[in-house]
Amino acid sequence: METTQISDIKIIKSPTSKIDSVDFETLTFGKQFTDHMLVCDFIDGEWHQPIIMPYAPFEMDPSSRVFHYGQAIFEGMKAYRDAQDEIWLFRPDQNYERFNKSAIRLAMPEVPEHIFMDGLKELIKIDANWIKKGNGNALYIRPFMIGTSDGVIASPSLNFKFCIILSPVKSYYSGEVKVVIADHFSRAANGGIGAAKAAGNYAAQFYPTKLANQKGFQQVIWTDDTTHTKLEESGTMNVFFRINDTLITAPVSERILDGVTRKSLLAIAERDGIKTEVRSITVNEIVDAHRNGSLKEIFGAGTAAVVSLIAGFQYKDEYFELPQVADRFATQLKEKLNAIQYNEAEDTFNWTVKL
Known part of the structure; x- marks a missing residue:
């Protein structure tokens, strides 16, 4: 050697x-x-x-x-x-x-x-x-x-x-996934280690995700540990919701990881004129948005997959199929982020580092 x-x-x-x-x-x-x-x-x-x-x-x-x-x-x-x-x-x-x-x-x-x-x-x-x-x-x-x-x-x-x-x-996920909204299990709790990339956070997700898999779903959208009404993360990713033409994601906290992809997608969206809101979003809000037709997209965001499209979600015993929209924010934002990462577009944020 x-x-x-x-x-x-x-x-x-x-x-x-x-x-x-x-x-x-x-x-x-x-x-x-x-x-x-x-x-x-x-x-x-x-x-x-x-x-x-x-x-x-x-x-x-x-x-x-x-x-x-x-x-x-x-x-x-x-x-x-x-x-x-x-x-x-x-x-x-x-x-x-x-x-x-x-x-x-x-x-x-x-x-x-x-x-x-x-x-x-x-x-x-x-x-x-x-x-x-x-x-x-x-x-x-x-x-x-x-x-x-x-x-x-x-x-x-x-x-x-x-x-x-x-x-x-190569690309981590292919196709769209179906998810279950958690109404009992939690990913993390206030005062805990949800904001850390700790191995135990992921081990604790495996069992409820296994239960979801057995029902034909690929992932779980996690809710807050106290009321199970606030939507927080999807699987091992941050999660975004599009209601009409507004992109919404939960704020980072002790329970929610400060995802690099999450904040990069937010910055690109804001730069390109997409209205964004960083706030708590509830299960009832997206169920109501689905019923009135204003819920357009849900997608996960993380390093491995970049963006993971969600086809529909189940809450309690009801399944909600998402519409197939032509102008998906998820696709647009992924393409723009990838273009920066692969040096195919100008990096206006000074994010990339040449080796």
Whole structure:
């Protein structure tokens, strides 16, 4: 293996690549990983040297705190290759800031910017061949951190492992999904960790989503934990509602994640003259809007799928099919966001970062 040093990052390159064994036309989201990963340990109160090394399993003590008390956070980002073969990141500063907010909320150390950003950029450069051209093709970036102290005493970990792994992806969802509006289960509660990208948030969603799947629905639209009347997120995504020609989404809070795609779509909509409202929206409001014909669209927004179209929703025992509108805001906004991400349109917001 070749070992080099760039700044304070140690680089150990894999002697071979598995890229030729990957069919990039039939990728399953998040199943294939590139040749290298970044690893950095926090031990004895300080961050140690980050290392880029061949992608491989690592050993952990069975009593590591992450297994018993769930100290685990992550982020989701993407890198894109444009038609000129240049590689771009999209708003990485937002993911970095949110990662450290999650770390603080779960009593974990903040990751220094030079480890996160410099390590991320160097890792992508090394595995750049895994990023393919074409709309929908991207490199999914998964930074994460886990508690690694051993011992099953119920207390925060003192040691941590920060990693970044990379996965080549195509479009995450295809087609439209049908959803159930939750009237019992909640994604998050006031005072909880709903605003953090904590692993446990997603684990808690799996069971109610499984129940929805068994009834023929793909996702759940989550409601507030107190009254179950306020619509908050859809599956693992932020959610938008179009009533007449107004785009509405819930404000971020302790329960709702500050989604990078969410705020990017809002900014594009506002720039292009689409009326937006960031406010609480209730189940009764969208049911009434459906009945009077003013509910035009519902769609999810997130890094993986960008936009996920919703065909209809069930509340209690009644199903509401959404109309097929010709001028979908979801489609327009996705195309405009993708054009910025793939350097096909001017980035008037200064969101993109060239590698």
